[in-house]
Amino acid sequence: MKKRILCFCLCLYCIGLWAANASFKKTGNDLLFLLPQGNVKLEFCTDDMFRVRHSQGTVFAENEQWMVRKYDFTPVHYTVEDKGAAWLITTGKLIIEATKNPFCLSVSDKNGKLLYTELAEQRFYKDSVKTKAVLQPDEHFFGFGERMDFMDQRGRKVYLNVELGRGIKPAVGGKDILRANYCPVPFMMSTKGYGLFFHTPFATEWNMGWDSSDYYSFKAFGGDLDYYFIYGPDFYTMVDRYTELTGKSPMLPRFAMGLHVGTYSGGTWKNEEMTSDKYPPALCKRLREEEVPFDLLWLDSTWRLFNTTYGNGGCCFEWRNTFKDPKAMFDSCYAQNVKMVGLHIRSILDNGPEYHLLDKAREQGNVLYPGAKIEGVVNFFDPKAVDWWWENGVMKVASIGAKFVKTDVGGTMDLKGLHNIFPLAYAEAPYRKFQEYNNMRGVTHTREGYAGIQRYPYIWAGDWGSEWQWFEPVIRAGLNIGMSGVGNWTHCMGGFEQYSPYDTELYTRWVQFGMFSPIAMVFGMDHPRYHEPWTYGPEALANFIKYDSLRYTLIPYIYSNAYQLYKTARPMMTPLVMDYPQDENTYQLTRQYMFGPWMMVCPVTTKGALSQHVYFPGGEWFDYETGERYEGRQYKSFLTPLDVLPIYIKAGAIIPMQPVMQWVDQHPVEMITLDVYPSGISSYEMYEDDGISMDYQKGIGSLTRFTSRLADDSWTFTADKPVGKYKPAKHTYLVKAYLQNAPQSVIENGKSLPVLSSVTDAERNTGWFYDIEHKRLYVKTAGDNRQKIEIVVQ
Missing domain, CATH: 2.60.40.1180 (Golgi alpha-mannosidase II)
Known part of the structure; x- marks a missing residue:
């Protein structure tokens, strides 16, 4: 018994000694804790957002510029009190308790409501850093980027690292929605009113109650333990604050609210000899004749030569010999009131018979990234390399009419610590260059992304097949990425790759959803249809024109919401949980979402569905087709004729509209x-x-x-x-x-x-x-x- 008492007293003595050796230093918005086990710094951004940085020594890494763009904030008033075993820090909105041994944070709002509590666990490991926190009984989590698996990630384990999501080969396709990571974002929001942004370029693992219902954790496989705590308490404020750090989505040209059309110019892979510079102008002509409103066009990969070094994975900026007069092709498209024509590119340089870009880049010496497994990867992190790439590669096509590029395959950088941020540099380079060259807003779109990709300026969901199994997951991806700060998002209407016989019903339903996406884009790899609407029959064409035309009448509404995205990061396509976070009925709703603040869109995602149930949150709702009223807080079933997309309007709505046009600002x-x-x-x-x-x-x-x-x-x-x-x-x-x-x-x-x-x-x-x-x-x-x-x- 005496030994136990002696041990207890010794422990108390050690704790007191530890606390006595712990101190803090306050310098402006920075609060540095000097601890025996390493220093910790809190950097206050606002009175509701602060950065947490752990160091095993006394030195902190320099601030990077690819994910976070804002480090300088106006002075924040906060107080620090030494309570013996802990420090008490108070801002205008938060109360933070920092225990000394071990160092752990507990955060409450100004009324004392507990938000977040860290657990006393090891933080630094040989190859990773980690934080563990209390999982509250009724706490749920959203965000994490372009996740296709779930919305509410409570009870899940989420791995975030840019990758395609390749999995076991099913009967059709080869994608795995559980692993899909085209655009992971290490940012999540809790229904308790706070969010966390893990500020790291390394792969992360988020254990959101997978192992235990008592705690969750977030871990990075390298780098520093560096994260931001963001208080809402509403989701909109959290996303706004997150994008205050990582950058807002820029405004696209007004005409980019219209339809974007992609084409393989008559011949996709293995059919390249069928491509022609006559095909894109003919496609524009047919679209105009059928009265299909559209504004933008791009030529996908088969416009360029595929060469021996990297095949279709490289980019030599040389035209395939089936394109006899590319400039005349561009001119013909622009003469038909196409606002922009762009080209698909890759991040890897290759040699062509005329320009020999790969060889010239080797000779230049600073263009290719040193140490990359694929030699031809352009070093987009280096402004001088970007300038060389622009002048010697992109200008070959920009000078004759190309006004933007589609930056495909951004996961080519294999070096740890650079892999996830490479897509940011890759997307930024042409976005900035074309914006300057065209003297107008940029329109580059890209596939891969990470924290901050919303700046350049929109992404698409990747190469998902034309199958019902991937339809609803693509919708889910759009909802999740909107909650992750990326509001300008799109997908290939009808899917991308064709594995099974053509399904007109799937195409029709996917088009309905596509026209009520933040960016509307139709494109497919299926030869020879390429998802051109008339190839699916007259009823599918009529459906396409109906909802495409409706989108064009909604341009004032869509453009106004694009401005709100720019100002506050409010996504155009919003999951219902953002407006109704206390209503658990909304936590996994992926077949319905808000399009702007007033329109609830409910795509039909089941093959052959004759009816579908809809959940109406609190308030009053109107059927957009019939005007019938419905009370909120109820589920209700409706018939689902193929030519109707279920849309319901929130009571109080004011929706500005304009006449139908064949291109934006036609009249x-x-x-x-x-x-x-x-x-x-x-x-x-x-x-x-x-x-x-x-x-x-x-x-x-x-x-x-x-x-x-x-x-x-x-x-x-x-x-x-x-x-x-x-x-x-x-x-x-x-x-x-x-x-x-x-x-x-x-x-x-x-x-x-x-x-x-x-x-x-x-x-x-x-x-x-x-x-x-x-x-x-x-x-x-x-x-x-x-x-x-x-x-x-x-």
Whole structure:
């Protein structure tokens, strides 16, 4: 017994001695803890976000510039108190307890609600660093990048490292959604109101309760233990803060909100001899004749020569001999009002019979990355190498008409510590160069990515087959990556590679989803169809045109939400859990999502489905096709005819729309239609600018605020004058509101408007018409956007 007491006293003495030897140093936003086992630094970014850095010694690594772009923050007020066994740090929003032995953090909000608690576990291992934290009983986790497996990752083990997701070969295809990692992002958000960004370029493993329901952990296979704690408490604030660190998504040209079309120019791999420079202009002509709205075109890999060193994996920037006059091809496409034509490239240089780029790069000496397993990999980390690559390679095609590139296969850098950030450098180089050369916003799109890829400026989901088994996982990938800071995202409508007989139903359903994705892109490798809509029959073509045209009418809404993405990182395609984090019904919903703040889109992902159930979160909802109302907090089943994409509108919605066009800005918009679903008080801001220049970064744009106020016996709708440095074109408004009762009068700015005879009449003349059958009021305003307009309906 005496020995036990002696041991206990000795332990207390050691702890006291340890605590006595621990101290802190406060320098501006940096709080350095000097500990016997190594130093720890807290770097306060804001009063709700701080960085945690552990060192086994006294030195911390220099700040990198590929993932995080912002390290300098305005002064943050915080206090530090020594409580003996722990320090108590307080900011305006957080209370942080840091125990001294062992050093562990516990974070609460300003009201004392516990958010995050670290466990006393070993942090440094031979080949890895790790942190373990308490897993709260009702805690759930979201984010992690372009995950195709699950949304809620509680109870899962997640491995993040850029890779294709190759797995065992199933009957068709060769992809494994459990391993798919085209764009991993080491950032997650908890339903407890906080997020963690693991600031490391190394592969990471997140054990989110896989081993135990009592704890979770995050581990990096190399590098420092360096992470950011981000307090929300809502998901939108967390994503906004994360992208404050890693960069916001830039605005694309307004026309990039339209349809992007990819082509193999008539011949995919093993059919290269069938390619032709006549094919792309002919494709544009057919699209225009069929009245399929589109704005951008790119030629995939078979435009270029495949050479002996790297085959189709290399890029020599030389045209295949089936392209007799590439410049005339570009000119012909642009003459048909295609806004941009681009080309597919690879990150590996190869020799061609004319330019011998690989040999010249070897002679230059600083172009290829030293030590890379594949010799031809361009060193995109080096600005001088990028300049050489641009002048000697890309300019061969940019000078005759190419305006962007598709940067494919970004996982070629095999060196540890560089593998995950190589896609960032690879995507940035052409994005910046083309932006300068074209003197307009860039449009580069890429496949692989990591933390920060949202800057360059959008990615696509990769090469998933045209199979039902991969349809819903692709939707899930889009939802997860939107929660990971990457809002500009797309996929190949109908899938990419064709393994089984053509499935018109799958194509039709996938197209419906594709038109309600952040970026709309149609492309496929299937020879000879290439997912061109008329090849699936007249009904599939009609469906394609229907939803493509609907997308083009929604351009004002889509573009306004693109501006919000740029300002706040709010994704265009949003999982319901972001708006309803306390509703566990939303945690694994992947067949429905919000498109912008008002439209709930519910793709049909089951072959032959005659019906599908939908979950309505709290509030009131309207069927977009019929106008029927539904109360929230319920599941309901609906019939699913093939030509209808289920869409439901949140009560209070205000959705700006424009006339259908065959390409964006084909005609001046003389009238904006406002699709309104009155409920209480709601508002929405429509954003406008020149749609093409970088002036938006200088704040040169305008916002027009619309407000709806529904009372017991009246409805008031206001359209404010545009506010901002940009002067938008003049237009009137057609307000279309869903009201249960026919009005007695409609007054605009104090003057009664005349009653009109039909919807068509209301679309052309000032006045109002009430559609009794569909309970819709149409009001064509007398005033325009140069003045404030107030409409009072009684």
